Amino acid sequence: LRSKTLKGKKALVSAGPTYEAIDPVRFIGNHSSGKMGFAIAEALYMQGAEVTLVTGPTHQQTAYAGIHVVPVVSAGDMYDACMAASPDAAVIVMTAAVADYRPVSVASNKIKKNAADWELKLTKNEDILLALGKQKKAGQFIAGFALETNNEREHALAKLQTKNADMIVLNSLNDEAAGFGVDTNQVTILHRSGEEKKIGLQSKKAVAEEIVSFIITHVHAKP
Numbered sequence: 001l002r003s004k005t006l007k008g009k010k011a012l013v014s015a016g017p018t019y020e021a022i023d024p025v026r027f028i029g030n031h032s033s034g035k036m037g038f039a040i041a042e043a044l045y046m047q048g049a050e051v052t053l054v055t056g057p058t059h060q061q062t063a064y065a066g067i068h069v070v071p072v073v074s075a076g077d078m079y080d081a082c083m084a085a086s087p088d089a090a091v092i093v094m095t096a097a098v099a100d101y102r103p104v105s106v107a108s109n110k111i112k113k114n115a116a117d118w119e120l121k122l123t124k125n126e127d128i129l130l131a132l133g134k135q136k137k138a139g140q141f142i143a144g145f146a147l148e149t150n151n152e153r154e155h156a157l158a159k160l161q162t163k164n165a166d167m168i169v170l171n172s173l174n175d176e177a178a179g180f181g182v183d184t185n186q187v188t189i190l191h192r193s194g195e196e197k198k199i200g201l202q203s204k205k206a207v208a209e210e211i212v213s214f215i216i217t218h219v220h221a222k223p
């Protein structure tokens with residue numbers, strides 16, 4: 001049964017990887033399975049929120065017909081879909097592993113292998129979380145994720161600041177059974193007040209429920 005805690009509130013979640021086309025058959029992508037993002041969307045939905053889930057290509061499916069799933073492919077598509085859904089979202093959680101760069105141009109035919117070396121010129125993608133942080137509305141709560149391999153806390157705190165987020169969920173690739181692909185995760189929440197909360201190793205579903213209950217406490221505490 002859905003709780004009424006977030007009833008009447010809209011939530012926007014991004015999930016999965018993005019694929020940046022090189023030619024009609026190749027792309028640049030990453031190992032995100034979408035599991036964490038789908039789990040967050042479902043946890044928000046179970047708390048009563050009206051959820052829009054913008055997802056890159058994944059094999060995930062949600063059992064909840066009430067979640068509005070918007071499938072996208074590239075970072076550019078994800079940007080457009082998130083911007084469109086963001087104005088009336090009270091809670092925004094960006095879990096997607098967005099490609100930071102895309103090929104400058106997409107070849108219209110399959111690129112043939114001739115040369116021994118091949119240089120591919122890339123250009124920076126728009127940072128969705130940064131853009132949402134810049135236009136954050138009063139009362140809007142924005143959470144980002146950070147997947148780090150070194151100086152994890154420092155990098156995550158920098159993201160919290162520069163992206164004007166209310167909190168960052170830090171995922172370290174050095175932690176066991178955490179991050180990409182697996183069904184489990186362990187994270188540390190860094191809130192802009194300086195408050196920190198460690199969430200120990202458990203299923204992504206359970207981690208998502210703890211993240212959402214942290215968000216609920218802080219959404220209500222927000223002036």
Ligand code: PMT
Pocket residue numbers: 014016031032033034035036037075094095096097098099100125126127128129130143144145146147148159171179180181182
């Ligand atoms: O999908 P799973 O297999 O379950 O794995 C889950 C996960 C590891 C992908 C997830 O828990 C996670 O850590 N997601 C963030 C991954 C990431 O690439 O973070 P980042 O440090 O590059 O980006 C920081 C934040 O900015 C993220 O909230 C990201 O969604 C956002 N971002 C980044 C770049 C960009 N162009 N736009 C963005 O919105």
